[in-house]
Amino acid sequence: MPRRSDDRRQGRGRPRRGRRPVRSAAAFKEHARATVTALAAQGDGVAETEDGRRLFIPFTVPGDDVDVLIGPARGDGFEARVLSFARKAPRGEAFCPHFETCGGCSVQHLTEADYRAWKRGLLVQALSRRGLALEVLDLAAVPRDARRRVTFQAERTGSAVVLGFAERRGLRIEGIEACPLLAAGLNGLIPSLRELAAAMLRPGERARLAAARVEGPEGPALDLVVERDREPDLAAREALAEFARTSGAARISWRDAAGAVEPVAQISPVTAAFGPASVELPPGGFMQPTAAGEDILRSTVVAGAKGAARIAELYAGAGTFTFALAGIAHVHAVDGDAALMRALGTGAGRSGLGGRVTAETRDLAARPLLPGELKDVDTVVLDPPRAGALRQVEQIVQAPGVRRVVMVSCNPQTFARDLRVLVDGGFVAGAVTPVDQFPYSHHLECVAALTREN
Structure with missing residues (x-):
């Protein structure tokens, strides 16, 4: 979804602030041998020592037998580095000479089939932790150089x-x-x-x-x-x-x-x-990382909103979905960024859609739309930042007129949390689509449509 900058979406800081701590070689001292049994959420291999400690070992795959040095604590386990492989399981071949050094990609060493299964599994696991046994479709991928x-x-x-x-x-x-x-x-x-x-x-x-x-x-x-x-x-x-x-x-x-x-x-x-409209982006205006991924998200959102009579589009940005949704029904677009809302409103007017699109500047995290403000809305489309939209979905379930919700997210964890609130509020979720806009990393987009009867 459009944002003024990548920082709002990824939480990145200034050039010399907020960087990750350095793990020196001296921090990795204790030797162990272990067998990798699974892949963790960030792509590291997972193994256990004989005394039950969990290890996160980068650039390994299930089936690898490795000699490692154990380092600092990390989450519910410990970081580890490979000294040597006693046995290597089948794996893919990295296509970038900077892989294992650059911090961008973490899983180029997986086969294509293993990679797709792992990435889809990130969403399946996030839903499962919230008690949601939903159908998860195959991974929707974009071209590698996109x-x-x-x-x-x-x-x-x-x-x-x-x-x-x-x-x-x-x-x-x-x-x-x-x-x-x-x-x-x-x-x-x-x-x-x-x-x-x-x-x-x-x-x-x-x-x-x-x-x-x-x-x-x-x-x-x-x-x-x-x-x-x-x-x-x-x-x-x-x-x-x-x-x-x-x-x-x-x-x-x-x-x-x-x-x-x-x-x-x-x-x-x-x-x-953006579909039938053109929007002049403000300085630093965010856009989806790939055109192909944007098209997948837009078509999935529009399909989920089909049949709507009046749509509230929350966290609308500059209008990635707005103008396509306007082909279905009137859209009230809301976002906390005033410059993006001005750009969206101007684009709607210039494209002849001013009568079908309205725009409102509002910090939805601090001031979510209340049930009374949703009384004339039957469909809500949300595309929040990584923190999700918990306060807003709590209000949606209390708005009896809302019969359909289309949820987009770049964070499977908060996506599953917010879906749990909607399901507990009487909504039924359809199939969930994982969209891989960030190949060979753990970042993943998710889309689901939910409906509720009277």
């Missing part, structure tokens, strides 16, 4: 600049020349983004560069948001202007210490096409 937005990290170390992604469970940046999950247009930017970082950073400084290729009616537009601890000085502004001139970027923006995003250079509008 990512149209990415956040690179950059650091100057002496005279060199490294641009890439944070290493697995560490602070170091793994420099890359290309990422096989990115669309070609984004991989092609890496050399020029490295040059931009070199012109902006002092020794020891870091920056984040979030690039997105937004598909609009006039073709793709490059939208870049830059972030570092210091505010932009003359050198940074000159470097950004030069990047705008040479890269063909439509817009370059700067995120300040408070998280506000302001354009530094606006060459042309950044317009996203």
